């Protein structure tokens with residue numbers, strides 16, 4: 001990367017009068033430049049670490065924090081990057097070329113830290129290939145890639161990892177003497193985390209429908225945090241209904257459930273949580289199973305009622321549930337929501353990464369215009385896109401394999417998507 005050329009272009013930017021394409025080009029420059037700056041910082045931090053070996057007055061973490069007006073914690077993070085870059089030099093080089101961010105490197109550091117010490121060199125050994133892949137991936141995609149790499153190195157479907165995660169479960173509590181506020185910060189292994197997060201979410205959703213306390217903040221993010229804090233209190237006090245076992249949905253294909261992972265396994269616990277198949281299988285007896293039959297396009301063909309054991313799955317399919325409610329119900333039924341969850345992973349709008357568990361069923365034909373609440377006419381869309389498509393009167397159509405076409409009012413096709421199976425590829 002020619003840093004001088006990039007900076008020269010950035011200095012000349014007039015954002016106020018730029019077109020969309022120009023802005024996109026500027027944002028690319030900003031990103032390259034930021035990545036390059038991170039590489040410079042990493043190199044400097046490495047040098048500080050080197051100097052510290054011969055000079056006790058040099059304190060890399062504190063020197064970084066003081067020079068950058070950041071916390072000691074930020075200084076420590078910079079040192080971690082510097083140490084990681086030494087064992088994975090390709091990351092630093094690609095960062096200096098502007099192609100890879102500090103967050104990608106952080107994801108690599110976190111993946112290494114989550115592994116058994118004995119297995120770490122095997123991930124470090126393939127760092128050059130990973131750095132190359134990372135250049136074409138968002139940080140989220142790269143984390144997912146790393147998770148797969150670690151799983152293939154450990155080759156036990158995450159069981160030893162879950163074991164380590166379980167040992168690493170912590171809850172810290174302290175009082176901030178400046179503000180007088182009591183703080184809690186916890187980290188939980190995915191299995192307990194799923195239970196905890198689901199219980200909180202359930203309580204939180206219940207509180208959305210109740211009248212909000214008058215002192216709730218207006219800012220939507222702040223308000224969410226405020227309500228979550230109260231949801232925890234209400235859980236602990238055992239208030240309200242639904243204090244029983246929390247509900248969460250795990251989507252898993254039959255082959256994987258019975259015989260373990262294969263090339264096209266579908267396992268989705270939501271919330272970015274990953275559980276070993278063995279752990280999911282162990283939920284039998286504590287969980288209920290819903291059989292959903294899909295075709296090769298990922299479109300639901302038949303669905304049964306929830307049953308308490310794996311043995312009853314097939315029986316449940318002999319009396320399938322109705323996935324068409326016609327005009328008898330305005331809102332999607334529980335069965336329809338499950339069918340959508342089994343078919344899709346994300347909001348259907350192309351490029352949207354909102355998980356299907358956080359979507360709302362949308363009627364292809366508006367209820368007020370005579371639309372039916374039938375599975376063929378329901379689509380999962382996130383809150384944001386739901387608002388957008390109603391406000392702008394986008395027209396959505398599905399073909400028999402649920403390939404989606406979006407047209408705007410003047411008939412121009414905005415985008416199309418493949419069948420739901422594509423979301424799992």
Ligand SMILES: [Zn+2]
Pocket residue numbers: 361362363386390
């Ligand atoms: Zn809608």
Ligand SMILES: [Zn+2]
Pocket residue numbers: 347348349352353354381382383384385
């Ligand atoms: Zn969306």
